[in-house]
Amino acid sequence: MEDRDIxxxxxxxxxxxxxxxxxxxxxxxxxxxxxxxxxxxxxRKNKFSFLKYAAAVVFLIGAGIAxxxxxxxxxxxxxDNSHPKQAERTETRPEHxxxxxxxxxxxxxxxxxxxQTAQSPKKVLAQVAPNKKDVTPKQVSLQNTVKRNTxxxxxxxxxxxxxxxxxxxxxxxxxxxxxxxxIPVRQVTEVEQLKPLIEPEEEMDNMYVSQPATxxxxxxxxxxxxxxxxxxxxxxxxDIKFRSDDEGSIRIDFxxxxxxxxxxxRK
Amino acid sequence: xxxxxxxxxxxxxxxxxxxxxxxxxxHTTLEADDILQNGFVKVFTKHHLFDGTGSLEGWIKRIMxxxxxxxxxxxxxxxxxxxxxxxxxxxxxxxxxxxxxxxxLLAIIQTLPTGYRTIFNLYAIxxxxxxxxxxxxxxxxxxxxxxLSRARQWLKQKLIKLEPR
Numbered sequence: 001m002e003d004r005d006i007x008x009x010x011x012x013x014x015x016x017x018x019x020x021x022x023x024x025x026x027x028x029x030x031x032x033x034x035x036x037x038x039x040x041x042x043x044r045k046n047k048f049s050f051l052k053y054a055a056a057v058v059f060l061i062g063a064g065i066a067x068x069x070x071x072x073x074x075x076x077x078x079x080d081n082s083h084p085k086q087a088e089r090t091e092t093r094p095e096h097x098x099x100x101x102x103x104x105x106x107x108x109x110x111x112x113x114x115x116q117t118a119q120s121p122k123k124v125l126a127q128v129a130p131n132k133k134d135v136t137p138k139q140v141s142l143q144n145t146v147k148r149n150t151x152x153x154x155x156x157x158x159x160x161x162x163x164x165x166x167x168x169x170x171x172x173x174x175x176x177x178x179x180x181x182x183i184p185v186r187q188v189t190e191v192e193q194l195k196p197l198i199e200p201e202e203e204m205d206n207m208y209v210s211q212p213a214t215x216x217x218x219x220x221x222x223x224x225x226x227x228x229x230x231x232x233x234x235x236x237x238x239d240i241k242f243r244s245d246d247e248g249s250i251r252i253d254f255x256x257x258x259x260x261x262x263x264x265x266r267k
Numbered sequence: 268x269x270x271x272x273x274x275x276x277x278x279x280x281x282x283x284x285x286x287x288x289x290x291x292x293x294h295t296t297l298e299a300d301d302i303l304q305n306g307f308v309k310v311f312t313k314h315h316l317f318d319g320t321g322s323l324e325g326w327i328k329r330i331m332x333x334x335x336x337x338x339x340x341x342x343x344x345x346x347x348x349x350x351x352x353x354x355x356x357x358x359x360x361x362x363x364x365x366x367x368x369x370x371x372l373l374a375i376i377q378t379l380p381t382g383y384r385t386i387f388n389l390y391a392i393x394x395x396x397x398x399x400x401x402x403x404x405x406x407x408x409x410x411x412x413x414x415l416s417r418a419r420q421w422l423k424q425k426l427i428k429l430e431p432r
Contacts, residue, residue, distance in 0.1 A: 007392075010376070013372045017287050018283035019290055021285075030274075036308065
């Protein structure tokens with residue numbers, strides 16, 4: 001018997017053949033269909049609710065990554081420049097003030113000069129002139145130096161903290177006093193020591209805020225979490241740190257974890 | 268459901284034919300009944316997937332066949348099972364009586380191991396190619412061919428036994 005014959009024999013035999021299914025088969029199918037009809041609605045609901053949560057999760061993760069990346073950028077910038085910037089600030093700010101003061105002083109001088117310099121220098125000259133006659137040239141030179149000093153000191157606005165109006169007052173008085181009591185001039189212009197523009201602790205803190213805080217604001221919970229993360233981490237570096245603030249909210253820092261992963265993938 | 272009546276009509280129109288198809292793929296009548304039931308449930312719940320091309324009968328048949336294959340996959344243990352040779356087939360030879368001739372052949376087919384039976388059904392009776400069978404059963408084409416030839420061997424032996432002495 002050939003293969004084809006076998007195939008044909010069976011094919012032909014089954015061509016129009018029928019067999020009777022069990023009598024209750026339709027009822028079984030029907031019952032199954034009823035079940036399906038009831039079930040069909042529920043999975044749809046489930047599907048939608050599932051999608052909702054999935055979307056929420058995806059959104060949260062995305063937002064988290066975005067925030068993290070931004071933070072990372074900011075951190076790297078800060079790490080690079082934080083200290084120099086600080087230094088710059090302390091230096092640059094005074095300059096601005098100095099310039100302002102100088103301007104004010106100049107303005108004041110110009111304004112006053114119109115009013116008084118016209119008078120006072122004349123007085124000075126008038127008063128000095130008689131002195132000059134009596135005093136030795138050394139003294140004159142002294143006077144000059146003193147004068148210079150006063151001028152210099154006036155022009156050093158770092159030390160000047162009072163209002164420009166006061167400064168002008170000094171400015172105007174100094175030459176007068178200068179002439180009357182030649183030596184004590186210094187006391188007038190000598191102002192309090194240079195103060196840092198940033199009031200120590202509090203403001204310093206403000207400026208440091210954006211830097212990753214190295215202070216350990218740790219509570220029991222975060223300590224435990226830190227210990228766990230340190231022990232779990234396979235790598236040598238700590239990738240995750242936990243901190244908490246005074247209000248009790250916990251903060252999780254991911255450190256370089258994403259960067260690491262990228263590198264790993266590339267390899 | 269208002270279309271339950273229509274479903275009933277469709278079922279009654281095809282049930283006999285499809286039951287035989289299931290019988291060919293199944294090892295026992297019980298198994299065939301299960302395949303038929305699940306197959307029809309699929310037909311009625313996935314009717315929207317019928318694209319209208321080709322005959323409805325062919326589409327339903329394909330669903331039955333797929334359901335049968337799924338069932339076999341679920342009961343994979345049965346795949347390895349080879350019928351005990353000693354299990355004698357008690358058949359009253361009715362070759363020649365046309366109306367019931369297929370019953371003998373059906374009985375023989377049902378004795379085949381599931382793998383052989385499926386492939387012989389698909390190739391010899393349904394007319395699938397070896398490529399299609401390989402895709403459907405997730406086996407290689409060569410595997411399909413070798414199993415088909417072994418199925419034929421098996422059937423030959425059984426047929427010889429059936430020959431009127």
